[in-house]
Amino acid sequence: MSLCAECFNNGDHTGHDFNMFRSQAGGACDCGDSNVMRETGFCRRHRLRTGENVPSVPRDLLLMSEMVLPRFIICIIQYLRDGYTEPDTSAERDLQKVLQQLEPQITFLEELTKMGGAMRTVLTKILTNQQTFKDLSMGQEENVFAKKNYENYLSALKNSGLVSVEEKAQTGAAEPTQGSETGEDQDGQSIGQRKRVKLSSSTKDPSIMDSLKHKCFLEELLFWTIKYEFPQKMVTFLLNMLPDQDYKITFTKTFVQHYAFIMKTLMKSQESDTMSNRIVHISVQLFSNEDLARHVTEECQLLDIMVTVLLYMMESCLIKSELQDEENSRHVVVNCSEALLKNNTYWPLVSDFINILSHQSVAKKFLEDHSLLMLWMSFVSFFQGMNLNKRELSEHVEFESQTYYAAFAAELEACAQPMWGLLTHCKVKETQEYTKTVVRYCLETLQIWFDAIGFVDELAPNQVTFHLPLHRYYAMFLSKAVKCQGLDLESLLPDQEMLMRIMVHPLQIQASLSEIHSNMWVRNGLQIKGQAMTYVQSHFCNSMIDPDIFLLQVCASRLDPDYFISSVFERFKVVDLLTMASVHQNTALDGEQERPMLEGALTFLVILSSLRIHLGMADDEILRAEMVSQLCMNDRTHSSLLDLVSSLFYHGIVPGSCSFEEMLSAVADFKAPVFELGGSMQQGMYTPKAEVWEKEFDPIMVILRTVYRRDVQSAMDRYSAFLKQSGMHTTGNPWPPYKERTPLHPCYKGLDRLLHCKTLHIVIFTLLYKIWLDHSNMSEHVLCMVLYLIELGLDNQVEEDKGDEEPCIEEHCHDSWFPGTNLLSNLHHVINYVRVRVPETAPEVKREREPPASTSAEASNFGQNSRRLTGNWRENVREAQVFSLVAERRRKFQEIINRSSTEASQAVRPKSSSTRWVPPGTPPQLVTEILEIHESMLSLLIKLHQKLSAKQNSLSATWLEDMDANPNRHAHGDGITAIERILTKAATRSHQSKRSIQEICGKVFPPVAPKKNSPTAKKTMDKEERRQRARERQQKLLAEFASRQKSFMETAMDVESPDTEAAMDLGASEVKESEVLYDCVICGQSGPSTEDRPTGLVVLLQASSVLGHRCKSDEAKKLPTTDEERIYPADTCGAAHDVRLALMQSFFKDSSCLQSVSIGWDGGVYVQTCGHTLHIDCHKSYMESLRNDQVMQGFSVDKGEFTCPLCRQFANSVLPCRPGRSTEVVSWHMPSNKKTSVLVKEVEDLQEQLGFFPTESNLSKEMELVIKDIKNTTQRKYMDYGKNPGSPDNDFLFMYSVARTNLELELVHRGGNLCSGGASGAAKRSCLNQLFHVLAMHMRLYSIDSAYNPWTRLTQVAPSRDNCLDDERPEVPMLFRDCPSLLIIFVLTMPQPLRKEHFICLVRMLYNLQYTQALAALSAKFSPEERQAWSTSGTLKKVMEISPSSPYYLYHPIICCPVRLLLLFQEFSGLAGCLGLLDPAPQPSNPMYSASCLDWTVSAFDLMSQWCSEVTGLADTQTLLVQDLQWASPHLLHLPDNYNTIFQYYHKKACTACKKVPKDPALCLVCGTFVCLKGLCCKQHGICECVWHSQHCGAATGIFLLINASVIIIIRGHRFCLWGSVYLDAHGEEDRDLRRGKPLFLCVERYRVLEQQWVSHTFDHINKRWGPHYNGL
Secondary structure, three states: OOOOHHHHHOOOOOOOOOOOOOOOOOOOOOOOOOOOOOHHHOOHHHHOOOOOOOOOOOHHHHHHHHHHHHHHHHHHHHHHHHHOOOOOOOOHHHHHHHHHHHHHHHHHHHHHHOOOHHHHHHHHHHHHOHHHHHHHHOOOOOOHHHHHHHHHHHHHHHOOOOOOHHHHHHHOOOOOOHHHOOOOOHHHHHHHHHHHHHHHHHOOOHHHOOOOOOOOHHHHHHHHHHHOOOOHHHHHHHHHOOOOHHHHHHHHHHHHHOHHHHHHHHHHOOOHHHHHHHHHHHHHHHHOOHHHHHHHHHHHOHHHHHHHHHHHHHHOOEEEOOOOOOOOOOOEEEOOOOHHHHOOOOHHHHHHHHHHHOOHHHHHHHHHOHHHHHHHHHHHHOOOOOOOEEOOOOOOOOOOOOOHHHHHHHHHHHHHHHHHHHHOOOOOHHHHHHHHHHHHHHHHHHHHHHHHHOOOOOOOOOEEOOOOHHHHHHHHHHHHHHHHOOOOHHHHOOOHHHHHHHHHHHHHHHHHHHHHHOOOOHHHOHHHHHHHHHHHOHHHHOOOHHHHHHHHHHHHHHOOHHHHHHHHHHHOOOOOOOOOOOOOOOOOOOHHHHHHHHHHHHHHHHHHHHOOOOOOOOHHHHHHHHHHHHHHHOOEOHHHHHHHOHHHHHHOOOOOOHHHHHHHHHHEEEEOOOOOOOOOOOOOEEEEOHHHHHHOOOHHHHHHHOOOHHHHHHHHHHHHHHHHHHOOOOOOOOOOOOOOOOOOOHHHHHHHHHHHOHHHHHHHHHHHHHHHOOOOOOOHHHHHHHHHHHHHHHHOOOOOOHHHOOHHHHHHOHHHOOOOOOHHHHOOOOEEEEEEEEEOOOHHHHHOOOOOOOOOOOOOHHHHHHHHOOOOHHHHOOOOOHHHHHHHHHHHHHHHHOOOOHHHHHHOOOOOHHHOOOOOOOOOOEEEEEEEEEEOHHHHHHHHHHHHHOOOOOOOOOHHHHHHHOHHHHOOOOHHHHHHHHHHHHHHHOHHHHHHHHHHHHOOOOOOOOOOOOHHHHHHHHHHHHHHHHHHHHHHHHHHHHHHHHHHHHHHOOOOOHHHOOOOOOOOOOOOOOOOOEEEOOOOOEEOOOOOOOEEEEEEEEEEOOHHHOOOOOOOOEOOOOOOOOOOHHHOHHHHHHHHHHHHHHHOOHHHHOOOOOOOOOOEEEEEEEEEEEEHHHHHHHHHHHHHOOOOOOOOHHHOOEEOOOOOOEEOEEEEOOOOOHHHHHHHHOOOOOOHHHHHHHHHHHHHOOOOOOOOOHHHHHHHHHHHHHHHHOOHHHOOOOOOOOOHHHHHHHHHHHHHHHHHHHHHHOOOOOOOOOOOHHHHHOOHHHHHHHHHHHHOOOOOOHHHOHHHHHHOOOOOOOOOOOOOOOOOOHHHOOHHHHHHHHHHHOOOOOOHHHHHHHHHHHHHHHHHHHHHHHHHOOOHHHHHHHHHHOHHHHHHOOOOOHHHHHHOOOOOOHHHHHHHHHHHHHHHHHOOOOOOOOOOOOOOOHHHHOOOOOOHHHHHHHHHHHHOOOOOOHHHHOOOOOOOOOOOOEOOOEHHHHHHHHOOOOOOOOOOOOOOEEEEOOOOOEEEOOOHHHOEOOEOHHHHHHHHHOOOEEEEEEOOOOEEEEEEOOEEEEEEOOEEOOOOOOOHHHOOOOOOEEOHHHHHHHHHHHHHOOHHHHOOOOEEOOOOO
């Protein structure tokens, strides 16, 4: 069901689960259609009853439409006919040209459909009227054009059927001969051709095969729509008509009638993807309605048409199967390299088939039609055995085929999904017959397949196919029959022979998985690993590995267990490994492959014995197990977990259902997103609950579901961390926990016999023995799986039934090992002697030269039998006894297949690698020896316990009694715990076992030392020991490195407190006697910075407009989401200062203006550092090495960009460190008692000293270079504010403004207050000290004329000057000048080092001016009445005499509340004390007034009068008196909580520049500007709009929200990166590109982090994935 945005927003969907998506190909809204949704869900408009209350449309009103529209439609059709050219000659552009010409006409039809139901009714009558079509279609006879036009139409119709006219004429009804097809692949083609004709004769509706015949306009319109490959406008028109029910029925029938033609057109199309989407957009509207689907199924044979069309489609790409008997194979499979499969061209047709099978009535018709079922099975058989892999044994494959994904997709979509659709309707007992029918046809088709490929009993070697859909159909219908329909499994199974055949291919896949992971298929390339991973991947596992495992479980439960176990070990090629000898020969595997193959075989047996997905688990239990296994591997987001367990939806669990959400909350805890300033953007995650780890963690399920082996290790690491955290297991690494299983369904009880067969017990005994003696290729995983099998056997007992066992196997093999099949009784059975076949060089030969001294009565039967059988060489080859069992298995299989013919039993033996274990004749290099064992499984387990615990007699004789006291202590632990748990269970369930355990534990064992170690084994042990030591050394080094790293981070992240920095970082906080030493992070040397070899600070220079975007209000501006809302940029700090400077320049001298203000609010240069230093010459060498590096670094070395060699922080320059001298620091701190007037004179003298050019040195050169870097950082327009661009006045203004910008940003980073709390993290990145030294050196080169020196006018009452020319503009009055700018100018232009007493003098004099400016600003705001009152009362004069009462009035206009007043006074008093304006420790009891900080060197009244006189007489300059000193912290725009609010307003909004709706709209989050991302329409000077806007709004820093993707994109200079999203769904997840369509809500924490990174200028440091944008955004 789909709704348009309008209907959705007008409906009530509270509590509903929905997805929002953007339809790319149109669609029909289902609102108002009661067949699709309940009427209560209709929107307000559709909820209104349309019945008798609605007046009918007057007949006269529609007459014109009925007259004109038929001719209008035939006109369109004639255009379409005329534009058609002969088949295969119509060029794409010709078709597009015709469609472009017709676009206005089709658009007109589309507009008519929007006029309402009355017009749609008229259109329906016209489109479906047969007589009108007949009258108009052929045209008048005398009309030559119409006649030609009609002939064109007939020509197009000619080949519209599945069988062409020519083909029918040649073949008629008879089948073609084999020679009717020519070409290289003649056999395969002829098979496909025969099938095609056979289908046409057996199909119920022969019209499927014939050419089309049209009876109305609608049919021909659809025909041309298909012919022109579904043009978008036409599709939209046809869909818009669907609300008319008559039209809907007729159109659906027409669509079905043209279905075969759609398929043929689709196969020929060059744009099959686009065409497929448009086909499905139509068909999903038609076939989703069950009533309509049932109607066309009954009347139009929809099922027959669909199956026939799919068959015909696949027959076009069949090739001969090479599986098994390549030469004589009669089976054909689809060719996965064909475009049909690679491009998923079949997808829309299969999708339609799946759609109609979802309707129960249609599915039942399909299941009842046996001929259709047979057709479908033949279709499925086309995929059986496709994409065959042949193992490369000699050379690596030259070309890696990438067809495997097409094969997996084809099986999933074309076979598995229709299967799941049918299974959903086979859930009740009433549908038993359907299941029986499908199972019967599956078996028949499988038998046909076995015969076709020539398969008897053995596979061809080195072949594997992962595609067995017939097996999986059979398996899943079996499962459903037993689980839901109560059918008896026995009635659905074939005979033993067929079961043996069925089991071979799925078993081969399981063995091949281990072979691939053991690198046996490495010469086939990476694609074979891709197949192995895809086979178990979450989207495929439910349709592939799960049915395969279940089918093998069914076979194992019904076949002889010894036969099955032997088959497994033989198929895994590890039979030769299962010998008690320390040395063996294996011709099938290399040495390094044996261990992973053995591990694979044992793991497979554990999975087979323990998996219960189809053997008795309920749906909820399956969901819980799947969820737990995925969560145990890694924490998951809600969407990824939903996606990973999506295969479960075939079990009836739907996405977002209550069962899913309830289960998730039961097994997992939600972890909210983590928001760290320096960390990555975490999403909301679900993590397993503690009780899940404790009770439900199932490592077997995890192994089954892992695509990558590392996921298993990840799950174990997380499990280990939980145990350590909870204190359950704190030492060593825990083993995978044992989990008890759900009881088996009674039908599958035979599966437990696997665990109680002698073959498996022999293997277990042999492996325990080999592990105890440290034989080669044994591992901890092998022991773990062996113990798991033992424990499974103990927990799943079976009743012994000896009558079932085969006498031959009993006689020849079993008696020599164990007396029975029960594991519990065989555990304590002692094996005394074993005969083995070993090479002559084996240690056993040297040790056993003579036969044993005696064979006493206590010797086992095997010892006696082996001596008796020594004359017969074949019978003596009983290597580990499993070999003999394999021989018996083969013999038994041959007897079943060919009981009467002994010759045939020899003929069916395949010449395969699996027979290579048979010893050829009497090999001279092998000898037979008898090993003295005297062990039972119990004794071996106890000895292994000793070995693992490294203690002799680790189990005391009374330990079992101790276990009874604490039965739960073995739930979690390592191998020792597992052995104890097994021994405890054995003792509990068998008195004999308990006695045996006590006897064995009571004996004193010698130290565990492998007596029979061969040199190979010793080498292996030495190798392992060396590996262990290497691991320990590695861990030690890593720990040491981590410790150093932690120490470095603690040092680097240490934040200085504000009192460690002086007023403006001009001096050090402590007096040091020696020069400052710097550590070079490249060469590692430590030393001072010198003139010849200067040291530099690694810095990042970046232009910033953060200060310019500050507003007076603390509240952020709101993003407009309606047409009425606006953002006005005039009230920002940058705009206000630009206006002030422009006003000044209009009245006063330009050079004076450029010294009276600061710039840099927009486009100022901010300098920050990571704090690391390096030699300048080392830096140059480092940059040269980066230039020669071929690796993509993510930054531009040519632009001077690099990363700090130590911390890898991004940088682009080096700031030279001025050589430090101890005398400078001492002079700063020297106490002074000089009078203020003396200091004022000294400052004046110092200012008059001429600046000097520094001596030519490396240091001065680098300082010049860094000034050049600073200038190049920002754009020229942010530097030239004077009337003469490039003048010294401009440079002078820019220099001191850089200092002002960095000081202002430092204040912003500290929260706007220098006295509250510590410095921010940004304080660590400031480099004001070094920056001021560099700026001061350059500013001293500019001299200020003494006549215009502001210091003179600041401190002296000067005589009036009347000598200025009339045309020369005056100087800027002192009351209009910016005091902080003057302070910076004075500091940077005075000789360095600056003494503290002089600095304090500067501050005091400027405070006087600032105070006077405040009073003047206050008076400028007076009303005339207030001004008159002050003048007449004389208060003005008192104020001039510094009345103590004035501070209240001074602060009154800017103070809003008492709390703010208190904080402001606290900050003021602290700063006044620090700067020497007040006594550093004022008395708290006395009120502190700002006037008390004033210090005048001349008459205050005279000086103030002078300043005021400069202003009087200047008209229109009163606004300059009021300076905006209070600016709030910078903020990004305030965003709405719901993302849909932004999306609905902006995704269709037209761009203000190009007036078009952008394809990728974006929003600037700083100023709210709406821009086109990557829009060529808005390019300016070759720069796209986003980059252009970032340069003008943020001085090359831009923060944009992409409307259609919900993500933030950051532009920084020439680079960009995706930042993430600030809108998350209800589960704390992003929805990039809005793919999931879930409602998104603003994450305030993330948005705060984004804003903080913007304000602190840390985008370059925190975000790592940067790339060049080439001005294309």
